[in-house]
Amino acid sequence: MTAAREHPIGYEVLRNPQLNKGTAFTEEERRKYRLEGLLPPAVTTIELQVARRRAEIAALDNDLQKYLVLSDLQSRNETLFYAVVMSDLATYMPLVYTPTVGEACQKFAHIFRQARGLYLPISARGRLRELLQNWPEREVRFIVVTDGERILGLGDLGSGGMGIPIGKLALYTACAGVPPQYCLPVVLDVGTNNQALLDDPLYQGLRRHRVRGDEYMAFVDEFVVAVQQLYPNCCIQWEDFASLNAFPILERYRDKICTFNDDIQGTAGVALAGIYAALRLTAQPLTEQRFLFLGAGSAATGIAELISRAMARQGLDIAAARRRNALFDINGLVVTSRTDLADFQKPFAQYRAPISTFVEAVRALRPTGIIGVSTVPKLFTREVIAAMAEINHRPIIFPYSNPTSRSECTAEEAYRWSDGRAIFASGSPFPPVEIAGRRFVPGQGNNVYIFPAMGMAVFATEAQRITDDLFILAAAAVADQVTDADLASGLIYPPQGRILETSLRVTERIATGIFELGLARVPRPADVGALIRSRAYRPRYREI
Ligand code: NAD
Numbered sequence: 001m002t003a004a005r006e007h008p009i010g011y012e013v014l015r016n017p018q019l020n021k022g023t024a025f026t027e028e029e030r031r032k033y034r035l036e037g038l039l040p041p042a043v044t045t046i047e048l049q050v051a052r053r054r055a056e057i058a059a060l061d062n063d064l065q066k067y068l069v070l071s072d073l074q075s076r077n078e079t080l081f082y083a084v085v086m087s088d089l090a091t092y093m094p095l096v097y098t099p100t101v102g103e104a105c106q107k108f109a110h111i112f113r114q115a116r117g118l119y120l121p122i123s124a125r126g127r128l129r130e131l132l133q134n135w136p137e138r139e140v141r142f143i144v145v146t147d148g149e150r151i152l153g154l155g156d157l158g159s160g161g162m163g164i165p166i167g168k169l170a171l172y173t174a175c176a177g178v179p180p181q182y183c184l185p186v187v188l189d190v191g192t193n194n195q196a197l198l199d200d201p202l203y204q205g206l207r208r209h210r211v212r213g214d215e216y217m218a219f220v221d222e223f224v225v226a227v228q229q230l231y232p233n234c235c236i237q238w239e240d241f242a243s244l245n246a247f248p249i250l251e252r253y254r255d256k257i258c259t260f261n262d263d264i265q266g267t268a269g270v271a272l273a274g275i276y277a278a279l280r281l282t283a284q285p286l287t288e289q290r291f292l293f294l295g296a297g298s299a300a301t302g303i304a305e306l307i308s309r310a311m312a313r314q315g316l317d318i319a320a321a322r323r324r325n326a327l328f329d330i331n332g333l334v335v336t337s338r339t340d341l342a343d344f345q346k347p348f349a350q351y352r353a354p355i356s357t358f359v360e361a362v363r364a365l366r367p368t369g370i371i372g373v374s375t376v377p378k379l380f381t382r383e384v385i386a387a388m389a390e391i392n393h394r395p396i397i398f399p400y401s402n403p404t405s406r407s408e409c410t411a412e413e414a415y416r417w418s419d420g421r422a423i424f425a426s427g428s429p430f431p432p433v434e435i436a437g438r439r440f441v442p443g444q445g446n447n448v449y450i451f452p453a454m455g456m457a458v459f460a461t462e463a464q465r466i467t468d469d470l471f472i473l474a475a476a477a478v479a480d481q482v483t484d485a486d487l488a489s490g491l492i493y494p495p496q497g498r499i500l501e502t503s504l505r506v507t508e509r510i511a512t513g514i515f516e517l518g519l520a521r522v523p524r525p526a527d528v529g530a531l532i533r534s535r536a537y538r539p540r541y542r543e544i
Pocket of ligand 1: 150152153242243263267270294295296297298299300328329330331372373374375376379400401402403406426427428445446447
């Protein structure tokens with residue numbers, strides 16, 4: 001057999017998204033791989049291909065359609081997909097991931113075109129290793145996995161949650177350069193309690209209610225063991241699990257394998273980054289802040305814990321630091337006398353009488369910042385924001401619930417009701433706001449400032465563990481990328497257009513931390529930045 005025959009030829013090349021260059025194949029490549037006649041004769045550059053796709057997407061007026069065009073492109077020509085997305089991250093990130101991905105997950109079965117990633121159903125218990133071996137790549141270094149129970153603020157979307165690991169991994173690559181061939185999106189399908197999905201003839205997941213308890217955990221254990229056996233250097237990132245599983249899973253594995261939960265730790269990192277930047281505006285120390293969270297789930301307790309640890313690193317006793325982070329949930333202020341508290345909420349319980357409305361809690365606790373992670377829109381009312389503005393010269397107002405429709409308030413409301421004094425950041429993006437001739441640019445406390453950089457640092461250093469200290473380091477590194485000009489316009493996160501540059505700097509700081517903490521599995525190089533840059537993916541066509 002000749003060498004040319006061993007190599008894929010013709011449509012095998014054009015239909016392989018890793019090999020396909022579409023019209024950018026040179027004449028020589030077209031001859032060599034027997035593509036002549038299979039492509040229109042004009043050879044185009046990748047720049048021209050990017051321009052063509054960008055024009056096509058710009059002409060569509062519906063974000064879900066844009067998502068689908070990008071998703072089809074990813075299945076056809078991976079390099080071109082990343083070249084398009086990375087050509088303008090501020091424009092394409094909201095299409096590939098939040099907020100558009102929320103709608104894509106809701107309609108997942110209805111817009112389904114082609115499978116991507118691995119679906120591991122609980123009906124295959126005992127055979128997960130076998131299913132994982134069906135994945136064509138031999139080396140997997142990064143898995144994002146969900147069980148679909150709490151997708152963004154949208155609830156249980158069953159196997160439709162697959163849109164999240166797919167979108168998220170695309171950002172690991174686009175925003176920090178984790179090479180896509182090492183990334184694997186996974187859904188653990190343990191059923192769904194969403195009746196509308198169970199009744200939908202197009203639903204693609206297991207048609208059963210969710211498995212709970214020991215049977216669920218044994219399934220997760222089997223998954224972790226199989227991953228460890230097949231891919232010992234693989235990091236597992238847990239995504240959009242309901243709190244009742246998210247915390248026990250993280251606790252179970254965080255000291256045993258390289259793992260993190262982005263809803264808990266990534267969110268915490270990005271919120272802390274926003275706080276560090278906000279404190280540059282108020283010139284106050286972290287240890288004097290008091291935060292009140294609307295919501296007491298994964299995001300709230302994750303952020304509260306990381307802020308507490310960051311406060312403790314600056315000298316506060318950890319218990320006293322936790323008391324500075326109060327939670328308020330569907331049943332009111334989290335106080336010690338409540339009998340409905342989960343273990344992960346108890347450290348933040350206040351020694352106070354119960355308070356049943358959020359505005360009363362604001363008046364009683366006098367927080368310097370409020371952080372909304374309740375999944376319920378509009379709860380930062382005019383009364384709440386006015387109360388915050390009465391207590392603080394520069395109140396910190398972070399409505400973080402996603403997607404936009406769930407945000408606790410809009411940017412305009414926060415600025416207007418605080419007479420333009422709010423330090424604002426939200427979970428989903430809001431356009432700039434003009435009030436009394438002043439222009440405010442709202443920041444988006446998007447986890448994307450943290451998780452791709454964490455992923456890239458872990459990938460490049462082959463880290464054994466991911467500790468909270470690394471998230472504190474990452475938060476400080478993100479805040480350091482905010483310029484004084486950004487702060488002057490109200491922006492407390494680096495502009496998303498600069499995300500790749502920001503991420504590579506943050507990656508370098510995290511990677512340095514990994515080396516210093518002795519967690520790396522590769523030798524420390526003289527120049528950590530050079531190591532990161534040499535390992536980072538670039539969307540360029542290669543010789544095939
Ligand atoms: P969760 O389900 O674990 O927690 C939700 C919490 O809100 C619960 O404690 C619940 O009691 C409370 N709640 C519900 N209704 C309430 C009400 N009417 N009043 C007061 N509290 C109420 O969810 P989670 O994982 O913590 O996520 C919460 C939200 O945060 C989601 O919308 C998610 O998209 C968002 N989030 C944003 C970011 C980000 O922007 N960086 C990151 C992670 C999560």
